[in-house]
Amino acid sequence: MNRFAALLDRLAYEPRRLGKLALLETYFRDTPDPDRGWALAAMTGALNFKNAKAGLIRTLAAERTDPVLFALSYDFVGDLAETVSLMWPADSARANATLSLSDVVEGLQTTPKGELPGRVAAWLDRLDENGRWALLKLITGALRIGVSARLARTALARLGGREPDEIEDVWHADAPPYLKLFAWLEGRGPAPSANTSVRFYPPMLSHPIEPEALEDFDPAEFCAEWKWDGIRVQAAAGIDAYGQRAAHLFTRTGEDASDAFPDLVGAFDFEAVLDGELLIRREGRVQDFNTLQQRLNRKSATAKLMAEFPAFIRVYDLLALGKEDLRALPFAARREQLESFAAAHPFAPIDLSPLISFNTWDELAAARAKPADGGAGVDAEAVEGVMIKRRDAPYLAGRPKGYWFKWKRDPMAIDAVLMYAQRGSGKRSSYYSDYTFGVWSGDELTPVGKAYFGFTDEELAELDRFVRANTLNRFGPVREVTHTKAKGLVLEVAFEGLQRSRRHKSGLAMRFPRISRIRWDKPPRDADTLDTLEQLLQRGETAEG
Amino acid sequence: MQPAQILHPRPEGLYAPAADLYIDPTRPVARALITHGHSDHARAGHGAVLATKETLAIMGARCGPGFAGSTQALAYGEEITIGGVRFSLRPAGHVLGSAQALAECGGTRVAASGDYKRHPDPTCPPFEIMPCDVFITEATFALPVFTHPSADHEVMKLLDSVALFPERAHIVGAYALGKAQRVMATLRACGWDKPIYAHGALLAVTELYREFGVDLGDVRPVQDAPKSFYAGAIVLAPPSALQTPWVRRFPDPATCFASGWMRIRARARQRGVELPLVISDHADWPDLQRTILETGAGEIWITHGEADALAHWCAQQGLNAKALHLVGYGDEEAEGAAA
Numbered sequence: 041m042n043r044f045a046a047l048l049d050r051l052a053y054e055p056r057r058l059g060k061l062a063l064l065e066t067y068f069r070d071t072p073d074p075d076r077g078w079a080l081a082a083m084t085g086a087l088n089f090k091n092a093k094a095g096l097i098r099t100l101a102a103e104r105t106d107p108v109l110f111a112l113s114y115d116f117v118g119d120l121a122e123t124v125s126l127m128w129p130a131d132s133a134r135a136n137a138t139l140s141l142s143d144v145v146e147g148l149q150t151t152p153k154g155e156l157p158g159r160v161a162a163w164l165d166r167l168d169e170n171g172r173w174a175l176l177k178l179i180t181g182a183l184r185i186g187v188s189a190r191l192a193r194t195a196l197a198r199l200g201g202r203e204p205d206e207i208e209d210v211w212h213a214d215a216p217p218y219l220k221l222f223a224w225l226e227g228r229g230p231a232p233s234a235n236t237s238v239r240f241y242p243p244m245l246s247h248p249i250e251p252e253a254l255e256d257f258d259p260a261e262f263c264a265e266w267k268w269d270g271i272r273v274q275a276a277a278g279i280d281a282y283g284q285r286a287a288h289l290f291t292r293t294g295e296d297a298s299d300a301f302p303d304l305v306g307a308f309d310f311e312a313v314l315d316g317e318l319l320i321r322r323e324g325r326v327q328d329f330n331t332l333q334q335r336l337n338r339k340s341a342t343a344k345l346m347a348e349f350p351a352f353i354r355v356y357d358l359l360a361l362g363k364e365d366l367r368a369l370p371f372a373a374r375r376e377q378l379e380s381f382a383a384a385h386p387f388a389p390i391d392l393s394p395l396i397s398f399n400t401w402d403e404l405a406a407a408r409a410k411p412a413d414g415g416a417g418v419d420a421e422a423v424e425g426v427m428i429k430r431r432d433a434p435y436l437a438g439r440p441k442g443y444w445f446k447w448k449r450d451p452m453a454i455d456a457v458l459m460y461a462q463r464g465s466g467k468r469s470s471y472y473s474d475y476t477f478g479v480w481s482g483d484e485l486t487p488v489g490k491a492y493f494g495f496t497d498e499e500l501a502e503l504d505r506f507v508r509a510n511t512l513n514r515f516g517p518v519r520e521v522t523h524t525k526a527k528g529l530v531l532e533v534a535f536e537g538l539q540r541s542r543r544h545k546s547g548l549a550m551r552f553p554r555i556s557r558i559r560w561d562k563p564p565r566d567a568d569t570l571d572t573l574e575q576l577l578q579r580g581e582t583a584e585g
Numbered sequence: 586m587q588p589a590q591i592l593h594p595r596p597e598g599l600y601a602p603a604a605d606l607y608i609d610p611t612r613p614v615a616r617a618l619i620t621h622g623h624s625d626h627a628r629a630g631h632g633a634v635l636a637t638k639e640t641l642a643i644m645g646a647r648c649g650p651g652f653a654g655s656t657q658a659l660a661y662g663e664e665i666t667i668g669g670v671r672f673s674l675r676p677a678g679h680v681l682g683s684a685q686a687l688a689e690c691g692g693t694r695v696a697a698s699g700d701y702k703r704h705p706d707p708t709c710p711p712f713e714i715m716p717c718d719v720f721i722t723e724a725t726f727a728l729p730v731f732t733h734p735s736a737d738h739e740v741m742k743l744l745d746s747v748a749l750f751p752e753r754a755h756i757v758g759a760y761a762l763g764k765a766q767r768v769m770a771t772l773r774a775c776g777w778d779k780p781i782y783a784h785g786a787l788l789a790v791t792e793l794y795r796e797f798g799v800d801l802g803d804v805r806p807v808q809d810a811p812k813s814f815y816a817g818a819i820v821l822a823p824p825s826a827l828q829t830p831w832v833r834r835f836p837d838p839a840t841c842f843a844s845g846w847m848r849i850r851a852r853a854r855q856r857g858v859e860l861p862l863v864i865s866d867h868a869d870w871p872d873l874q875r876t877i878l879e880t881g882a883g884e885i886w887i888t889h890g891e892a893d894a895l896a897h898w899c900a901q902q903g904l905n906a907k908a909l910h911l912v913g914y915g916d917e918e919a920e921g922a923a924a
């Protein structure tokens with residue numbers, strides 16, 4: 041447990057990808073089975089203990105600590121596992137006892153519910169502070185050490201002198217603690233492999249959501265992907281119950297649409313069930329729904345039709361792999377497996393619906409506003425919004441609450457003038473990365489909002505240079521930047537909506553503003569006016585009222 | 586005599602009416618007793634200032650020679666009677682020159698400890714217990730999650746990292762007065778005999794420590810040099826400098842931060858710290874408890890920090906505790922934190 045705890049601790053503070061890889065590779069090399077396999081499972085979200093959840097930790101904290109002091113401490117620290125690990129009244133002289141990660145994982149899996157609190161408390165007594173933190177993190181499941189399954193697999197590839205894609209191929213064929221996988225990586229056994237089965241799974245559906253409702257959620261707990269304007273399908277292929285090779289295309293209601301898409305089904309070269317969107321691609325671009333409609337309207341699939349409307353499936357979920365039903369896994373874990381799957385099947389008529397990279401809802405709003413720049417590229421026209429999915433969501437039939445959301449909305453944009461810039465925090469702390477911008481109200485600029493993302497790292501460096509070279513005044517971490525009619529910087533600002541606000545000088549507040557473009561070309565005098573915003577606001581009020 | 590007649594809180598700070606004297610006043614007053622040189626305790630502009638000679642020297646170095654109308658040095662253990670109240674100072678173990686102030690009158694003893702710690706610090710004399718009726722304590726780290734490891738242990742972590750990444754420069758954020766010199770002295774005690782590089786903002790106080798006989802070895806200012814010059818170097822800087830382009834001059838800088846707050850992961854990560862060093866000049870939770878019990882005081886006044894938790898604990902011990910909620914006292918260990 042000490043070694044695992046030390047690994048987590050170092051990973052948590054190591055910002056460099058190569059540094060993380062080196063730590064992981066060393067750990068996998070120096071740690072025996074099955075500990076390293078359990079560690080791998082823990083870091084990739086593949087462990088889930090039915091009886092050991094956050095509630096158990098609260099129970100223990102209540103038994104061993106003063107409730108007032110616990111509440112004050114938790115409020116200060118903000119993380120349950122960390123609070124308890126720091127204040128657990130343990131005898132440090134007895135710490136560092138020989139408790140292996142396997143003991144802990146197997147104990148968490150097999151101990152009857154009633155005995156678990158006593159068991160965990162006994163472990164906590166035997167561990168030092170770091171060990172306690174690792175144990176409690178294992179139970180809460182949110183390690184937050186910046187290790188993706190992909191990163192873990194890259195480390196495995198380095199361990200075995202293989203390519204990361206080779207790991208993707210075999211990853212799903214073994215289960216924690218991955219004895220076969222490690223044996224293969226160390227040249228002591230064959231590559232893991234598994235059988236498959238074929239069926240339709242009732243699909244999981246989403247709820248519509250408004251941007252303001254997102255603010256209640258922690259973005260780190262969600263993934264996002266494009267909402268494609270096609271039809272929902274399931275692609276299922278493999279060996280059926282009679283030992284025969286089978287392949288089907290199911291609609292979202294479970295009807296077999298295989299006959300209408302022989303071009304697709306005939307090319308299913310996998311043993312899996314995939315969830316995705318059926319789309320038409322021409323000249324390297326995904327077409328809009330109107331084009332797809334033209335193929336759907338024909339009853340029989342002629343060679344001419346198939347050539348004219350070439351179909352494929354953009355996949356976003358993996359429901360079964362081989363004989364294994366994956367639906368109970370968290371979305372993030374299924375997603376990782378889907379990515380492996382897609383990489384391993386380059387010739388299947390599928391491609392992977394990409395995740396949208398974002399750290400904040402603001403960043404997602406920016407991608408939503410400009411899918412072409414947000415990762416959708418030339419396919420942007422087939423995007424009708426974004427899907428937001430909880431990382432820990434199992435795949436549940438129907439429309440369960442609180443897991444999947446669809447966010448369809450059109451953003452607005454204006455040209456504004458940069459007025460003030462403030463130093464950022466964290467990685468950006470040496471850059472001026474938070475920008476206050478204004479629009480014209482007569483001859484004066486009125487600040488209307490603040491944005492701190494939407495630009496690339498290179499653009500940030502340019503903006504930072506601009507700020508430093510055009511500073512008028514300094515107020516602590518804030519710099520006032522030149523902003524006359526002739527001289528200054530125009531920023532195109534996109535946002536999701538406008539509200540009236542008494543707290544703002546302009547009387548307006550923007551929702552999710554972000555820099556969508558830097559208008560180096562545009563003189564400040566050509567930026568928008570407060571009247572423009574007022575009109576947008578009135579339009580919005582009419583529309584929503 | 587009632588303790589509150591000897592000393593009680595006012596907006597300006599703790600006030601001794603019989604002596605017309607304030608302890609660590611946050612606004613200019615006629616007569617002040619200053620416990621130590623941190624800027625939230627030692628402000629310029631008072632009429633007469635009473636403090637240890639080290640604290641007076643630190644104030645002079647930080648605020649300029651005219652920081653007070655007049656000054657009087659009081660050595661640890663020496664007594665002075667003002668308006669019938671007998672004042673004396675004892676080491677607080679916080680930084681060089683730091684003192685607790687004892688005010689006695691009519692057999693009642695009130696001890697104002699200023700900021701203090703119990704962990705060993707090679708740069709200042711250790712905290713001394715003063716038996717008293719009322720103990721006035723800070724509560725910066727008064728939560729059970731705060732148990733500071735030994736500074737040696739933390740500095741060894743730094744040295745391990747330097748050995749592991751000989752091509753990188755390790756930049757250690759440390760408050761300019763006290764923390765920086767304690768880290769330097771601890772580095773020496775742990776066997777680091779190469780030069781220690783210091784940001785310009787640390788030099789004056791470091792020089793003062795040296796004048797008072799604290800040996801810190803070869804400390805050099807950071808100078809313009811090719812990046813490779815600082816490979817494997819340990820550089821100390823005020824925490825605020827960690828977030829400026831200043832650090833870009835060093836090869837692949839590894840950001841370290843010496844503060845009691847580094848015990849909380851989120852705080853370390855929020856500041857982009859790669860190597861958190863839990864080194865604090867304030868008493869941790871067990872030491873706050875131990876100190877309160879050792880003074881024998883029946884009444885505990887809490888000046889600033891996590892007063893609720895400490896007051897709760899005191900009540901459980903049957904001690905009379907009250908939070909004074911003194912404003913104006915910050916916490917130098919959080920200096921430079923992002924707003």
Ligand SMILES: [Zn+2]
Pocket residue numbers: 621623626679700917
């Ligand atoms: Zn202090």
Ligand SMILES: [Zn+2]
Pocket residue numbers: 623625626700914915916917
């Ligand atoms: Zn203080």
